[in-house]
Amino acid sequence: MSDLNPSRTLIYRPFAETDLPAAHRLSEAVKWPHRLEDWRFVLQLGGGIVAEDETGVVGTALGWRLGESHAALGMVIVSPERAGGGIERELLARALDGFGTRTVFLHAMPGREPLYAAFGFEPIDTINQHQGAAFRPPLISLPPGERLRPLGTNDGPRLAALASRAAGYERGAVTDALLDVANGIALDRDGELLGFALFRRFGPGHVIGPVIAPDALRAQALISHWLALNEGMFVRVDLPSDSGLSDWLDGLGLPRVDTVVTMARGATPARDPALRAFAIVSQALG
Template structure:
């Protein structure tokens, strides 16, 4: 599936597990923190395209992650710095969209990528604030009467998937077991009923907290309690949290010592996911799978 631009010939083919070493090097070249293991996790969950030049060298990647029959997220978009502004990003995005049909499509777009996404019919639905750091001081956050934090048990998985599906509007039945294979979890319990949770796992050269799922409240105390739990256990470690602007956690996170380091636009095509108004996803799993 060749394409030509600026006298360069680029071929698009399916991304495979054999591409991971080159993809890892490509992501390092654009200063992503991803490990090879992070690429393997993404490649097991999704599928997509690789762009290669005349020599067979990998110069671009893009993956799609399908959640049920009606929605998919798009991510792991990279074009090597030497090959940017040659239509490769457009070629990758066009091919992903063509394989996914009329599904609701979700993507996180940088300032540079947003015009292309808008041309393809994506519209902004929120902004994501990326916070990260190691010098944090988490406070003790009180929970309402009858609520407590407890370890996640093996029998909790279906309930966790249900909560995550309702909060995100995406079918998380297949994702949650795979996340739990690589993450630790803490549950929010109300009188014996699991009502929220937060996962903590290795990512890049540190750790990430997410997803964080909890009922909304005026002070977002439940989400703060879940996040503070992991920060208190891992003081001094490099930690990242990606949180939607609409939930208003950024100032609180900055006050803990997790500065805002980046913002990115959350965009949708063919409608937005239908979420449960009683629940919220306060932190992303990651920017590829949401």
């Protein structure tokens, strides 16, 4: 639907905490699953811009600085009644102005790639969204000497380091915030932390992510742990299409329901080749 009344007065201003209920209603209007608590979580890690007319908030864009050289952009929504009026473009321009020369990442919904390309973004990956409640978790055997264990109180810095190595840029602030709202499991070998997976409330159910591991087998073990503990619950996993796990999840009863494009503006990060993120935190935070 295009903007039926483009003459309405628009203002753009910083996103305030008091805007959360209006932003949540906006995401409901476009059929996004986020709870008000999910909005509050992502806002506490960054900031954003709202577009507002006399009816209230009609557009949002949030951004997150990830260290000194990278950033993420997400929660870009425009009211269906104001679509096509240039609001999304203006929100993007204003949000990006605050990032300077940082490399910026985002996940493009279907049909939005041309707009982001106009701002210098290029596709670098795709993310498959899997979800469901009728899954059948398998038992995955780990290599000798390795085990899964609950996260300890002193694991935080090591988790942040693993997440940052897998991404190629700073993920410490995001990881620390997740530990306040998520349960976690660690992959351990004689006290050495090899990987981890977090599990938290999101939308109508729960989400597994991030999942950081050296290889697909160990990632499967981490994911299977959470599935086995939560049979019959609605669970979501967002993972890179080249992770090698999409067909596996389909076979378990967690079908792929959507695919989005990861886009970046700036230099490609230097990831640690011995480690990777087999599932992301969210399509907003990466």
